[in-house]
Amino acid sequence: MITPSPAPKIKTRVLITIAAAALVVLLVLSELTAGADAWLYDSLVAGTVRHADDRVVLVDIDQRSLVELGRWPWSRRTHAQLIDHLREAEVKGVALNILLSEPALFDPEGDALLARALSRSGKVVLPVLAEPGQLNAPAIELMPIPEFAASAAALGHAEMPLDDDGVARRMFLQAGMGSAHWPALALALLQLDTGTSGNMTAKLPGLHYSAPEAASPQRWVRDHEVLIPYASSPNAFRHVSYADVLNNRIPPSLLRDRWVIVGVSALGMGTQAQVPGHPAYPGISGSDYQANVLNMLLNGAAITPLSTGWQVLLSLILVVAPLALCSLPGLQRIWRPTALMMAATILVSFLLLQFAHLWFPPVSALLVLTIGTLLWVYRRLRRTHKQAQSDPLTGLANRNRFSQVLEQEMRTTRRTGQPLSLLVLDIDHFKQLNDNQGHAAGDAVLRSLAQILRSRARRPRDLVARLGGDEFAVLLPETSAQAAATIATTVHVDLANLATNAELGNGPPAFSISVGIHTHLNEDDLTPDDLFERADNALYRAKQAGRNRSISHADEKPAFGGAPVVE
Structure with a gap:
């Protein structure tokens, strides 16, 4: 037995x-699966x-403070008093998350008092923001007025970037106009206590972006991208009211050695953002967001997204792996290693997130693996369907397929009025040939006849079928009785030529066939069974007449007659 060459299979793989x-x-570079990756991240980050x-303590400018202290904005004298109270309580540092980019024109003394309070404290960080300009205009960097900027211990950017779905998943630890020179507000606050302000950039976690050449000074540049593992409840930090701190209703012990973030939490004031893993949560304020960033930095829990290069490499490994695993015992069927790698893809993503604090978006790899599995299942179903309708020895249609096509063509004939011819044929003395020369020779004879019949009925709608044993049928749509008889004659001639080759020792043993023919016309009121029965009766007459001939049901004389091949 000749083993087929593995080259086609290797080429296909x-x-x-x-x-x-x-x-x-393509999927990784185009970020087409970003939405699905975000959903999966939200599910996995829960762990x-x-x-x-x-x-970490938050001092809230809440609704009660607005009622007690009056409408916003308050005099900067008020903020100066708060800073002094926090200094006296010996806090570690204060992030005053309030934009102070314009002087108070009607209260310049209040500005002076706040500047002095900032200087006395030496532990206050003020925010910097980027404000979009007008249409097609560059962004504007909003900084504290000069006296505040000079008096503050540090400045930090207070940007809260939102994904397309409005969820605040990430933070850029460095950002700024023209270059990423400002630390995040929470990072600047932490650096006050650690004494690392200005020399910690190289040690920052997160995905580092190369500095763009000739970056525009009007472009907001970001660096050190991290994903934030939020606290179990996004606002679980200790919250106290601004008015309570200002009026000494909060014991100093609750503030001593704490990092304090002062910001707006009253409804209708400031930005509210959704957080991952809490779809029903009404949203968090900018102060809660900074508190979670600070919490992340304190615990060394920043999650770094993999760079595009590493995403591509890891996705390629996971996608290509099933083809390599197919050679292992028990994994030859492609769906098994593919299913294994789909589970491994999610597991790898979860383990990297849980233990290495790295985020690998897995959906691109999962999608390709899923598409591959579905295509394999589709091909498998098609192959199974084809095998269910074909003869395994000859590759011809089997009896079930023949019966289906015969009914279809009968309906077409009734609709179009075109003739439909059917040839039913047997191999003469096939049992004797099998007994004398063995089943291998019999199989070779069946395959040879199938090849000849296919070569003579090769139009798209022509159908050659093996009905069972040595019985075959050839269905010829839009074929007249004369054309059908001609085709039968050419088959007999082909077999005669085959017999000559057999005498020279080439090919299968010599054999002949008997053929019955009937042509159905539109005016005939026949069922598919009637058509087959008439062709089968003609076959019986061909056998009775001496075999090795063709007889039409409508004729008394054979369409082709010859001496039987001696066996």
């Missing part, structure tokens, strides 16, 4: 590998939540 690799690279550090 190479083409599949190239196609899968190209598709996964990495952190407890809210009790060293």
Whole structure:
């Protein structure tokens, strides 16, 4: 038995590998699966939540403070008093998350008092923001007025970037106009206590972006991208009212050695953002967002998204792996290693997130693996369907397929009025040939006849079928009785030529066939069974007449007659 060459299978695998690799690279680079990756991240990050550090306290400009202290904005004298109270309480540092980019024209003395309070404290960080300019105009960097900027211990950007779905998943630890020179507000606050302000950039976590050449000074540049593992409850940190701190209703012990973030929490004031893993939560304020960033930095829990290059590489490995695993015992069927790698893809993403604090978006690889599995299932179903309707020895249609096509063509004939011819044929003395020369010779005879019949009935709608044993049928749509008889004659001639080759020792043993023919016309009121029965009766008459001939049901004389081949 000759083993088929593995070259076609290897070529197919190479083409599949190239196609899968190209598709996964396209998906990663185009970020087409970003929405699905975000949803999966929200689900997986639930296992990495952190407890809210009790060293972080939020002083809220809440509704009660507005009622007690009056309408916003307040005099900057008020903020100066708050800063002095926090200094006396010996806090570690204060992030005053209030934009102070314009002087108070009607209260210049209040500005002076706040500047002095900032200087006395030496532990206050003020925010910097980027405000979009007008249409097609560059952004504007909003900084504290000069006297505040000079008096503050540090400045930090207070940007809260939102994804397309409005969820605040990430933070850029460095950002600024023209270059990423401002630390995040929470980072600047932490650096006050650690004494690392200005020399900690190289040690920052997160995805680092190369500085763009000739960056525009009017462009907001970001660097050190991290994903934030929020506390189990996004506002789980200790909250106190601005008015309570200002009026000494909060014991100093609750503030001593704490990092304090002062910001707006009253409804209708400031930006509210959704957080991952809490779809029903009404949203968090900018102060809660900065508190979670500070909590992340205190615990060393920043999650770094993988760079595009690493995403592509890891996705390629996961997508190509099933083709390599197919050679292992028990994994030859492609769906098994593919299913294994789909589970491994999610597991790798979760383990990197949980233990390495790295985020690998897996959906691109999962999508390619899913597409590959569905295509394999589709091909498998098609192959199974084809096998269910074909003869395994000859590759011809089987009796079930023949019966289906015969009914279809009968309906077409009634609709179009075109003739439909049917040839039913047997191999003469096939049992004797099998007994004398063995089943291998009999199989070779069946395959040879199938090849000849296919060569003579090769139009798209022509159908050659093996009905069972040595019985075959040839269905010829839009074929007249004369044309059908001619085709039968050419088959007899082909078999005679085959017999000559057999005498020379080439090919299968010599054999002949008997053929019955009937042509159905539109005016005939026949069922498919009637058509087959008439062709079968003609076959019986051909056998009775001496075999090795063709007889039409409508004729008394054979369409082709010859001496039987001696066996």
